[in-house]
Amino acid sequence: MTDYGRGRGPEPWHPEDPLYGDQGWTGHQTQQGPVPYAGAPQQEYQQEPQYQQPYPQQPQYQEYQEYQQYPGYPQQQQYAQQHYPQPQQGYAPQQAQQAQQAQQPQHQQYAQQPQPQQPVYDSQGWDTGQGQYTAAVQTDPYAGADYAQHPSAGYPGETPDLYGTDEAFPPPQPPGRRHLEPEAVEEEEPEGDLRVGDAGRDGDDDGDDDEPDGRRGGRTKGGKPKKRSGMACLIAAVVILGVVGGGGYYGYSYIKARFAPAEDFAGEGAGEVVDVEIPKGAGLGQMGRILKEAGVVASAQAFVDAANANPKGKSIQPGVYPMNKKMSGAAAVALMIDPTKLNVITVTEGMRNSKVYEAIDKKLGKPDGTTKEIAQREAKNLGLPAWAGNNPKLIDPLEGFLFPTRYDLSKDSTPESLLKQMVKNASDKYAELGIEAKAKELGLENPLQVVTVASLVNAEGKNHDDFRKMSEVVYNRMKKTNDVTNQKIEFDSTYNYVKNQSEINFNLKEAQAFNNPYNTHFIKGLPVGPIGNPGMDALTATLNPDHGGWMFFVSVDGNTTTFTKTYDEHLKLVAEFQERQKQKNGG
Numbered sequence: 001m002t003d004y005g006r007g008r009g010p011e012p013w014h015p016e017d018p019l020y021g022d023q024g025w026t027g028h029q030t031q032q033g034p035v036p037y038a039g040a041p042q043q044e045y046q047q048e049p050q051y052q053q054p055y056p057q058q059p060q061y062q063e064y065q066e067y068q069q070y071p072g073y074p075q076q077q078q079y080a081q082q083h084y085p086q087p088q089q090g091y092a093p094q095q096a097q098q099a100q101q102a103q104q105p106q107h108q109q110y111a112q113q114p115q116p117q118q119p120v121y122d123s124q125g126w127d128t129g130q131g132q133y134t135a136a137v138q139t140d141p142y143a144g145a146d147y148a149q150h151p152s153a154g155y156p157g158e159t160p161d162l163y164g165t166d167e168a169f170p171p172p173q174p175p176g177r178r179h180l181e182p183e184a185v186e187e188e189e190p191e192g193d194l195r196v197g198d199a200g201r202d203g204d205d206d207g208d209d210d211e212p213d214g215r216r217g218g219r220t221k222g223g224k225p226k227k228r229s230g231m232a233c234l235i236a237a238v239v240i241l242g243v244v245g246g247g248g249y250y251g252y253s254y255i256k257a258r259f260a261p262a263e264d265f266a267g268e269g270a271g272e273v274v275d276v277e278i279p280k281g282a283g284l285g286q287m288g289r290i291l292k293e294a295g296v297v298a299s300a301q302a303f304v305d306a307a308n309a310n311p312k313g314k315s316i317q318p319g320v321y322p323m324n325k326k327m328s329g330a331a332a333v334a335l336m337i338d339p340t341k342l343n344v345i346t347v348t349e350g351m352r353n354s355k356v357y358e359a360i361d362k363k364l365g366k367p368d369g370t371t372k373e374i375a376q377r378e379a380k381n382l383g384l385p386a387w388a389g390n391n392p393k394l395i396d397p398l399e400g401f402l403f404p405t406r407y408d409l410s411k412d413s414t415p416e417s418l419l420k421q422m423v424k425n426a427s428d429k430y431a432e433l434g435i436e437a438k439a440k441e442l443g444l445e446n447p448l449q450v451v452t453v454a455s456l457v458n459a460e461g462k463n464h465d466d467f468r469k470m471s472e473v474v475y476n477r478m479k480k481t482n483d484v485t486n487q488k489i490e491f492d493s494t495y496n497y498v499k500n501q502s503e504i505n506f507n508l509k510e511a512q513a514f515n516n517p518y519n520t521h522f523i524k525g526l527p528v529g530p531i532g533n534p535g536m537d538a539l540t541a542t543l544n545p546d547h548g549g550w551m552f553f554v555s556v557d558g559n560t561t562t563f564t565k566t567y568d569e570h571l572k573l574v575a576e577f578q579e580r581q582k583q584k585n586g587g
Helices: 059-067 073-083 093-102 106-112 230-259 284-293 300-309 329-336 353-364 370-377 415-433 435-441 447-460 464-477 492-499 508-513 536-543 567-585
Strands: 273-278 319-324 344-346 406-408 552-554 562-564
Touching: 273 284, 284 300, 284 329, 300 329, 319 329, 319 406, 344 353, 353 370, 353 415, 370 415, 406 415, 415 435, 415 536, 435 447, 435 536, 447 464, 447 492, 447 536, 464 536, 464 552, 552 567, 562 567
Parallel strands: none
Antiparallel strands: 273 319, 344 406, 552 562
16 A cells, blocks of 8 residues: 555546545545546556456455445445444445555555456446446545544545644645655755845845746745855865865975984083983984983984994993083084993992992092991991991901992982992892802801902902902912911902002012901911902802812913912912013013
């Protein structure tokens, strides 16, 4: 079913039927006669095949159709009341059947209720098409409405308008207008339109319209022009300008960065001094960005270019550099390739504590002796292990515990903070090496003696191989069976430590007569404590000596150390050494 109950078949078949012609579509009095649709001639409809079968299963319906051949409508109603005892109130029998059929889907009505061909009424003076105008499915056009709630009279024209409410569907259209495209719904004219001229016609007040509906191209109904949003135009313009301007800016920046020289300052800089920390593993680009953020250089690229141009530019070490602001890239590179400019303190392997204290005072700008005084006063509060610093004969309880490495300084660095950091590093390394357990295996009295042996080895040797042979010499001379040196180690480095010097040529007799717990030319065995801060090479060599039976060693040329097992071999080396010294001194 389509269009509210109207199908593709013909209209009600009898001209005297209240629903004949256009009555079901207009809701007014039935138009009688052979021209039911606005004066147009009666259209002939071809009988579709599915409706040409007989209707044998409804004899009452056939009798009713036969009876309808007689023109009197009252007789039809009386006959319908006898054969249709329960029709709906106010409906003709045909309407009752149509209302009942309207409740079924279209395909069921057509498939299940084929209609017989209608008879011809020659006696009435109108032509039905000689059997070609066949009966359609008798469908009530108002079957979709709720008739139980709206009583109606016997004729459809007398029924109330069921399409007048807001909730109702729009009334059906006549057959000639069923399949027309719906007219476009025109949008309401917004308030506040920006029309110019008289009556909204943009200054055109001649009143002429070229189109039949009074509208022109680009205008709405009634001659009103279409509103164009000024804000939309403004936004579009801003977007276009932004795209063009942004593209131009980035294009200019790209060309400038690629082809123009990098921005740079001139000279060594002036004014404020800042500490710049270069982390480990930083490349030239990262260094340049750090300097740029600190205000040292004008651009990272200027620093990178200067570093690449300098032969030593890639040898810049990590650390803290005190630098002036607004330095040229070349000046910044020249400062950073100088290791002395680093704001760091480097404790070298074998370095004595006295040298470390002087370096801290210098880097932190403290008066001479400041760090040494703090070390002596706060020795027990700087983190020494329990087995260290207990002997009252120690010159410096922290000797051997300022671990050799580089220490970066900052504005917050103090002598005490640096000493604590150095002691912690040494304690951690000693614990990692397990020197407490190793001391007993090596025949030493305590872990402090392990550090002491390592300090002697580090002071006398040149490399790791020397360190292993040197530690073997120490252990052999400490043995009770040593009757060659009478258990004396006799290292010149111990005498120099007591004297706070580093001399090769000194009076041996004076050294042998100098009574001091650190002077191994005078005492037997190890000194009372370390004479420097040993590095990892010396420590590992001390824990793993050469075991070659070495007892003596001499560095004849000052670079190579020669080791011997007997005293006679040692004397020959000593004579050779003395001869070299005479030639060197011109004697």
